[in-house]
Amino acid sequence: MVNNSVSIMGILNVTPDSFSDGGQFNSLDKAILQTDLMLAQGADIIDVGGESTCPNAIPVSLQEELDRVIPVISALRTRFDIRISVDTRHAEVMTEAVKAGASMINDVNALQNEHTLHIAAQLNIPVCLMHMQGTPSTMQQNPVYENVTADIIEFLKQRVEACIKAGIARENIIIDPGFGFGKTYEHNLILLRELKQFKTLQQPLLVGLSRKTWIGVATQQGPQERLAGSLAAAILAVQQGANILRVHDVGATRDALRILFAVNEKQHD
Numbered sequence: 629m630v631n632n633s634v635s636i637m638g639i640l641n642v643t644p645d646s647f648s649d650g651g652q653f654n655s656l657d658k659a660i661l662q663t664d665l666m667l668a669q670g671a672d673i674i675d676v677g678g679e680s681t682c683p684n685a686i687p688v689s690l691q692e693e694l695d696r697v698i699p700v701i702s703a704l705r706t707r708f709d710i711r712i713s714v715d716t717r718h719a720e721v722m723t724e725a726v727k728a729g730a731s732m733i734n735d736v737n738a739l740q741n742e743h744t745l746h747i748a749a750q751l752n753i754p755v756c757l758m759h760m761q762g763t764p765s766t767m768q769q770n771p772v773y774e775n776v777t778a779d780i781i782e783f784l785k786q787r788v789e790a791c792i793k794a795g796i797a798r799e800n801i802i803i804d805p806g807f808g809f810g811k812t813y814e815h816n817l818i819l820l821r822e823l824k825q826f827k828t829l830q831q832p833l834l835v836g837l838s839r840k841t842w843i844g845v846a847t848q849q850g851p852q853e854r855l856a857g858s859l860a861a862a863i864l865a866v867q868q869g870a871n872i873l874r875v876h877d878v879g880a881t882r883d884a885l886r887i888l889f890a891v892n893e894k895q896h897d
């Protein structure tokens with residue numbers, strides 16, 4: 629945790645078709661090496677995902693997702709003392725991941741599937757509720773909002789209420805506007821400009837900005853050249869109250885946060 633207030637969640641993709649790391653870390657050994665590196669660089673959470681949610685991703689079966697994710701979580705659990713989050717939309721993966729050692733659920737569907745909602749309530753661990761308009765395959769076709777920030781705050785407010793009604797403790801609920809998920813370039817800019825409005829929900833706020841398409845549009849850079857843009861976006865988010873940053877580049881993000889906290893004259897780690 630940087631300065632006791634912002635946590636860094638390192639992304640561990642275990643998808644062979646993963647666009648952002650070129651599928652570099654799809655074997656168990658590479659997953660362990662990558663985790664070791666992210667831990668050394670200051671990650672507080674490792675987010676393990678086996679299903680790509682980008683629009684042209686090849687769909688994976690439930691069994692395939694389990695086969696990718698569960699051995700990695702087990703291997704990380706035996707080797708490292710770190711919180712492991714599972715990035716999944718499926719109840720079976722949530723259950724098996726927690727058995728294998730995960731202690732956080734990251735659901736890009738915000739537990740809208742009734743089964744996942746009840747499973748998450750039983751598991752009694754932190755959950756991240758992310759907003760997405762549409763489904764991964766269609767979400768970027770024509771996203772429309774009346775007021776993007778207000779609409780997403782209202783959606784998340786309703787999801788927080790549904791979770792509490794299902795028995796999830798309020799302290800275990802993290803919210804996320806879902807940058808890039810059914811949002812135009814302009815929508816992403818407005819969301820980051822107005823991010824502090826999400827603090828009215830009074831829940832921890834997670835943001836995933838790292839290397840996303842809109843950053844590439846703004847900087848005119850490809851996926852591997854979006855680090856500087858991602859760091860700038862991360863700092864803008866933290867200045868508005870973001871509590872968890874989901875990132876590919878843990879060390880660089882930690883250094884950027886150190887500058888922010890040094891300037892703000894807060895303690896550093």
Ligand code: YH5
Pocket residue numbers: 647648681682715734735736756758804806807808834835836837838839840841851874
């Ligand atoms: C998120 O925001 N995002 S997976 C496209 C890219 C680069 C990165 C084209 N899972 C989030 O990281 N979970 C993902 O360049 C997430 N919040 C939460 N909670 C997409 C991703 C990416 C997509």
